Amino acid sequence: MFETQEEVPEIKERLHRVGVTNLRTIARINWKGKLYTFIPTFEVTIDVPEEKKGIHMSRLVESITETMSEAIEEEVREAHTSLEELGLAVIRRLEKKHPHKRAEVWIKTQLILERETPASRKISLETYDVEVGVIKEPERVEKALKVKVIGNTACPHAMANNQGKTHIQRAVATLEIKTDYNEEIALEDMIDVVESSFSSPTYTLLKTIDENAVVQNMYSNPKFVEDVAREIIFKAKQKFRGRIHVKVVSHESIHKHDVIAETWY
Missing domain, CATH: 3.10.270.10 (Urate Oxidase;)
Structure with missing residues (x-):
């Protein structure tokens, strides 16, 4: 299987933000003992070095869906205590899936x-x-x-x-x-x-x-x-x-x- 994302691009320029946007899912947050259910929209981006043609978009989506599944399996009470903690959890999971120096997660x-x-x-x-x-x-x-x-x-x-x-x-x-x-x-x-x-x-x-x-x-x-x-x-x-x-x-x-x-x- 060809990994075209790993090829060297014709124009070598670093990109600061590449990723997925307008991804809607479900999130449950336990903020100081009070349970909230959200239907948020995610945007997840990472930087791309000049020698890489692109990123593996599916790995960003996996980082979101696996983080959501983890929260459901753990009945959320031990999972995510705030929206920002949820965002950081997505980044931490993404660190294991895709190399990058800079990452952003935005939740609306x-x-x-x-x-x-x-x-x-x-x-x-x-x-x-x-x-x-x-x-x-x-x-x-x-x-x-x-x-x-x-x-x-x-x-x-x-x-x-x-x-x-x-x-x-x-x-x-x-x-x-x-x-x-x-x-x-x-x-x-x-x-x-x-x-x-x-x-x-x-x-x-x-x-x-x-x-x-x-x-x-x-x-x-x-x-x-x-x-x-x-x-x-x-x-x-x-x-x-x-x-x-x-x-x-x-x-x-x-x-x-x-x-x-x-x-x-």
Whole structure:
């Protein structure tokens, strides 16, 4: 059988990231005694030296599927304690299958959390987009954690110039932290930092009294998109260690365009 991947390419250039992307599977995580089930999307890449034509893609897929099977066989309670630990487990298995100097595993999924509505105190299940990356370099392992949260803003400028009336809009904020792999940061804590920085959170379930409370909260807490971005990074710098990136997009209700505020530390 010919291993064409091992041939010398016509153009000798090192490639930094080659692999599989948009691979969907199942993952079960036991985070501090609480069991989560995810249907994540994986991206797994390694570097390719200049003297190799390509990589053995099936070995990357095997590293994912075998890691998932191992978790199921061990009933997950002794397997993976976080999404980043799962990502590192894939890399460790890949180390035995395919030579490389650098590897990355990125896991995208949704985290569902219980929230209490502001007036009726009913439980509302809220969905948040999250992404976790594990990056293995020759001398170190880093991780990246990203959360995307939907909230609302009320414009303070219109309120100040329109007898207390103003326009409101949905805003989407992204908080990303890159840090040492061993730094413990909970995705739930990152979500809390972002969600508490809007004029008001949004909810899947709202009874009439809850809807009234949300509107009242927004009008009593008007913010520019700039205010939201500043508050997120201020809180994140106090709570987390690492390189922090914040991006907030406001889907304007009175314009045909959106507005953006972005910062990093």
